[in-house]
Amino acid sequence: MTTATEQPPAAPPPAGGDGGDAGAGTGGGRGRAVVARLADLGNALVIPVLALVTALVVGGLVMVFTDPETLDEWGSFLSDPLGALEASWDLVSESYEALWRSSVGTPRGIGRTLVEATPLALAGLSVAFAFRAGLFNIGAAGQLIIGATCAGWVGFTWDLPAPIHLPLAVVAGFLGGAAWGGIAGVLKARTGAHEVITTIMLNYISYRLLDYALRSDAFQPPGRDDLISKPVRESARLPEVSLGEVTVHAGVFVALAAAVAVWWLLERTTTGFRLRAVGANPDAARYAGMSVPAMYALAMVVAGGLAGLAGTSNILGRPSFSLTGGYYSFIGFDAIAVALLGRANPAGVLVSAFLFGALRSGSTGMQAATSTPVDIIVVIQALIILFVAAPALVRSIYRIKAGRGTAQTFTASWGS
Amino acid sequence: MKVELRGITKRFPGVVACKGVDLTVESGEVHALLGENGAGKSTLMNILFGLYRADEGEVCLDGEPFDCRSPAQAIAAGIGMVHQHFMLVPVFTVAENVMLGVEPTGPLGRLDRVEARRRVEELSDRYGLAVDPDAVIEDLPVGVQQRVEILKALYRDARCLILDEPTAVLTPHEIDELMAIIRQLADGGRSVIFISHKLREALGIADRITVLRGGEVVGHTTPAETDEQALAAMMVGRDVQLVVDKAPARPGEPVLEVDGLVVSDDRGHRAVDGVSLTVRAGEILAIAGVQGNGQSELVEAICGLRPVDAGAVRLDGRDVTGHDPRAMFRAGLAHVPEDRQRDGLIGSLPVADNLVLNQLDRRPFSRRSVINRREVRRHAARLVEEFDVRTPSIDTPVGNLSGGNQQKVIIAREFFHADRLLVLSQPTRGLDVGSIQYIHRQIVAKRDEGVAVLLNSSELDEVLALADRIAVVYRGRVVGVLDREEANRERLGLLMAGAVEEAAAVEATGEEEVTVT
Ligand SMILES: Nc1ncnc2c1ncn2[C@@H]1O[C@H](COP(=O)(O)OP(=O)(O)OP(=O)(O)O)[C@@H](O)[C@H]1O
Ligand SMILES: [Mg+2]
Numbered sequence: 003m004t005t006a007t008e009q010p011p012a013a014p015p016p017a018g019g020d021g022g023d024a025g026a027g028t029g030g031g032r033g034r035a036v037v038a039r040l041a042d043l044g045n046a047l048v049i050p051v052l053a054l055v056t057a058l059v060v061g062g063l064v065m066v067f068t069d070p071e072t073l074d075e076w077g078s079f080l081s082d083p084l085g086a087l088e089a090s091w092d093l094v095s096e097s098y099e100a101l102w103r104s105s106v107g108t109p110r111g112i113g114r115t116l117v118e119a120t121p122l123a124l125a126g127l128s129v130a131f132a133f134r135a136g137l138f139n140i141g142a143a144g145q146l147i148i149g150a151t152c153a154g155w156v157g158f159t160w161d162l163p164a165p166i167h168l169p170l171a172v173v174a175g176f177l178g179g180a181a182w183g184g185i186a187g188v189l190k191a192r193t194g195a196h197e198v199i200t201t202i203m204l205n206y207i208s209y210r211l212l213d214y215a216l217r218s219d220a221f222q223p224p225g226r227d228d229l230i231s232k233p234v235r236e237s238a239r240l241p242e243v244s245l246g247e248v249t250v251h252a253g254v255f256v257a258l259a260a261a262v263a264v265w266w267l268l269e270r271t272t273t274g275f276r277l278r279a280v281g282a283n284p285d286a287a288r289y290a291g292m293s294v295p296a297m298y299a300l301a302m303v304v305a306g307g308l309a310g311l312a313g314t315s316n317i318l319g320r321p322s323f324s325l326t327g328g329y330y331s332f333i334g335f336d337a338i339a340v341a342l343l344g345r346a347n348p349a350g351v352l353v354s355a356f357l358f359g360a361l362r363s364g365s366t367g368m369q370a371a372t373s374t375p376v377d378i379i380v381v382i383q384a385l386i387i388l389f390v391a392a393p394a395l396v397r398s399i400y401r402i403k404a405g406r407g408t409a410q411t412f413t414a415s416w417g418s
Numbered sequence: 419m420k421v422e423l424r425g426i427t428k429r430f431p432g433v434v435a436c437k438g439v440d441l442t443v444e445s446g447e448v449h450a451l452l453g454e455n456g457a458g459k460s461t462l463m464n465i466l467f468g469l470y471r472a473d474e475g476e477v478c479l480d481g482e483p484f485d486c487r488s489p490a491q492a493i494a495a496g497i498g499m500v501h502q503h504f505m506l507v508p509v510f511t512v513a514e515n516v517m518l519g520v521e522p523t524g525p526l527g528r529l530d531r532v533e534a535r536r537r538v539e540e541l542s543d544r545y546g547l548a549v550d551p552d553a554v555i556e557d558l559p560v561g562v563q564q565r566v567e568i569l570k571a572l573y574r575d576a577r578c579l580i581l582d583e584p585t586a587v588l589t590p591h592e593i594d595e596l597m598a599i600i601r602q603l604a605d606g607g608r609s610v611i612f613i614s615h616k617l618r619e620a621l622g623i624a625d626r627i628t629v630l631r632g633g634e635v636v637g638h639t640t641p642a643e644t645d646e647q648a649l650a651a652m653m654v655g656r657d658v659q660l661v662v663d664k665a666p667a668r669p670g671e672p673v674l675e676v677d678g679l680v681v682s683d684d685r686g687h688r689a690v691d692g693v694s695l696t697v698r699a700g701e702i703l704a705i706a707g708v709q710g711n712g713q714s715e716l717v718e719a720i721c722g723l724r725p726v727d728a729g730a731v732r733l734d735g736r737d738v739t740g741h742d743p744r745a746m747f748r749a750g751l752a753h754v755p756e757d758r759q760r761d762g763l764i765g766s767l768p769v770a771d772n773l774v775l776n777q778l779d780r781r782p783f784s785r786r787s788v789i790n791r792r793e794v795r796r797h798a799a800r801l802v803e804e805f806d807v808r809t810p811s812i813d814t815p816v817g818n819l820s821g822g823n824q825q826k827v828i829i830a831r832e833f834f835h836a837d838r839l840l841v842l843s844q845p846t847r848g849l850d851v852g853s854i855q856y857i858h859r860q861i862v863a864k865r866d867e868g869v870a871v872l873l874n875s876s877e878l879d880e881v882l883a884l885a886d887r888i889a890v891v892y893r894g895r896v897v898g899v900l901d902r903e904e905a906n907r908e909r910l911g912l913l914m915a916g917a918v919e920e921a922a923a924v925e926a927t928g929e930e931e932v933t934v935t
Binding site for chain 2: 269270271272273275278279282283285286287288289290291292293
């Protein structure tokens with residue numbers, strides 16, 4: 003090398019340059035890289051964790067100030083200040099305890115939480131995947147509905163042995179969602195139509211399509227005229243699996259497998275690399291010979307498929323096994339929050355889906371035990387998102403210095 | 419304004435960008451700050467401008483300690499900065515960008531656009547910047563965008579003006595004009611800090627010169643005491659040979675043939691108007707011209723990045739007109755784009771990934787679509803070493819590298835796979851003398867390997883140093899193709915200014931009076 007300068011200023015010889023060649027990675031470079039990674043991970047976790055804590059604290063305050071009895075105590079605060087504080091503490095601690103107990107405190111609770119988390123994780127992966135390619139998939143709700151409809155139709159219409167029927171239903175659900183997402187993808191690729199607009203419109207279309215289907219003979223059980231479909235046949239249902247005392251349906255493993263697959267696709271394949279490149283800088287991606295429109299289309303197809311699987315795991319896994327009007331479309335919107343909290347990263351999405359699942363599964367238990375309304379959970383979820391989306395707010399509350407590369411803006415705080 | 423920086427230290431993960439730097443700039447002084455790529459010049463200036471906070475050290479303005487926490491404070495204190503990478507809102511007009519943050523307002527806080535436009539126009543005229551206040555930034559070529567940045571600082575009436583590589587994208591004529599402006603500002607009592615890799619400029623304009631290396635001050639000097647050679651040695655820490663040795667070219671068969679090419683720019687105007695060129699294996703053909711005469715569009719059309727309205731492009735005799743970039747890549751094209759941050763790199767991805775950006779689907783980097791991380795990393799480590807890219811590690815996001823090192827990443831990537839045709843747009847813009855020397859040698863080496871090289875450079879020195887033949891473009895046409903021996907600065911300058919007949923006339927009659935329009 004001709005320009006080797008005497009003083010490589012503070013730049014250590016590139017890690018893996020010599021020592022790494024053997025692949026053994028014994029050098030200090032590798033060790034330092036691990037430390038740096040852990041530090042990165044720590045950095046990445048600080049904001050979500052603090053956001054959660056803050057949301058729970060604020061949620062507690064909301065509980066106190068919306069509970070009539072506790073408010074009464076506060077009315078006599080001057081004469082009996084301890085009573086007011088005690089009543090508030092009791093209310094909040096009992097509510098959170100009940101929430102904990104019925105979500106993760108017991109094997110049954112954990113099972114319910116996992117089942118709640120499954121579609122959230124799949125739909126969250128859908129939003130995260132699209133985001134990594136630079137697209138905002140607001141259409142997970144519609145893709146989920148179409149996926150559930152396709153899987154459900156295969157599930158109750160056909161009569162096949164389970165080893166064929168179940169996989170067919172799952173594939174149908176994936177393909178349905180993929181096709182629905184693909185519409186937005188192709189529109190984006192061909193005409194540049196913004197995916198936020200098209201996916202929102204496709205959501206409305208999917209609700210009406212489902213309503214229409216539910217009124218047809220093909221879907222409606224004989225003798226009923228409300229918006230409900232026939233139940234999926236036994237042979238197409240996701241089997242129950244027991245791990246010790248925790249009972250879940252097999253959809254949980256579909257979600258886990260999907261997370262691994264998404265991670266692998268994004269990080270380990272050339273297609274995933276292209277998706278990320280297009281998402282991070284479409285101009286440079288084009289100069290490097292990648293087809294930006296093709297990547298947009300592909301991203302939406304896969305994202306749609308993942309959301310379709312979210313619907314599929316519900317219809318084939320959740321008791322009742324029937325489609326209803328507007329079928330679980332709210333999951334498609336919670337998924338945006340899940341992806342945001344999980345920083346559009348598969349592992350992060352799993353963790354945040356579990357958290358949201360726990361809040362959801364614990365809320366009914368909480369209401370039963372303490373009469374704290376389930377709506378408080380929605381408030382807490384909204385607060386978490388607020389704090390995650392505004393990291394500067396959390397930092398100023400806890401007086402943390404802005405870390406390296408922790409961008410202040412909403413979008414930049416997404417992704418890796 | 420007198421500016422003093424004392425003992426400034428700034429650390430980034432894995433690098434100490436500045437180590438106890440002292441710098442004093444008197445009012446009325448033009449102070450040149452020189453140093454290699456990654457020496458810490460931009461970081462130091464960003465600290466003065468309040469973009470970064472120093473880990474240690476202090477800043478004094480006119481003798482008063484100044485604790486600068488934000489650019490807003492710096493601007494209020496009279497510091498103006500023109501960044502190396504533009505900080506403009508692409509969808510706003512020139513006038514809107516210039517007034518951003520200091521908008522003139524009428525009664526009730528109404529935005530006074532007329533006034534803003536008027537002032538922008540006035541400044542633009544006064545300093546001969548020739549920018550249209552109503553043009554939208556994203557439609558403007560890089561060179562004009564840079565001038566808008568200068569305009570912006572002038573508009574804020576800064577008492578200390580920091581210019582971070584302001585001349586990198588200007589034409590020789592524009593540079594002369596800028597130098598005149600800088601002098602004018604300094605004579606009016608303002609201080610100017612001027613960062614450049616062009617030593618000749620620094621020697622021409624500076625009152626004093628400070629050289630940084632590896633984040634430390636290695637010396638102060640004045641133009642009277644030093645020369646280019648000595649400065650280069652001071653910067654790099656060893657002797658630098660400023661001109662490349664090259665043997666005469668031995669051109670082979672034609673590799674790239676461009677035939678009557680017609681290309682439109684983004685607004686649909688004809689930017690390339692019937693250009694024909696041939697580049698042979700083993701020769702360097704340079705395109706010389708003032709920026710904005712269709713060179714960018716010509717290069718983009720050749721590389722498959724811009725539709726061709728008429729004419730043909732042939733590579734190795736095969737018609738490749740209108741091929742997409744991927745097909746061109748397969749046909750043997752390597753391309754170093756002009757705007758490295760927008761088109762050449764993905765800032766948020768690591769250095770290693772950027773080094774294989776367009777080659778990842780080739781073996782050994784991947785096999786049946788599955789990436790071989792170990793090969794990618796090994797390759798990256800090798801290129802980083804070979805091209806002396808200064809980076810804390812190959813996992814660092816490429817956007818964190820200094821400007822020059824980002825360029826080296828692109829050069830390393832494209833040179834690695836260049837075996838038929840190498841198209842270079844402003845390949846050494848923003849690089850230090852040591853790196854330029856290295857890259858120039860690599861370009862000549864590629865030529866000697868039999869690669870056809872098309873060099874698009876607005877740097878006359880670079881064109882003269884490298885080219886075997888020179889095609890001068892003016893208003894989208896080739897107005898002359900010269901052999902290297904026939905070319906000199908004056909002749910090229912005239913051709914670039916569009917003085918075709920006059921240039922011929924001068925040659926024929928030796929007449930002195932030439933009107934250049
Ligand atoms: N935001 C950042 N994060 C991490 N490292 C950084 C950051 N900014 C700069 N650096 C590092 O600090 C060092 C100094 O960079 P700086 O941009 O100041 O160099 P420079 O002298 O301006 O070089 P050039 O002439 O190439 O522009 C480099 O090693 C660079 O990689
Ligand atoms: Mg710099």
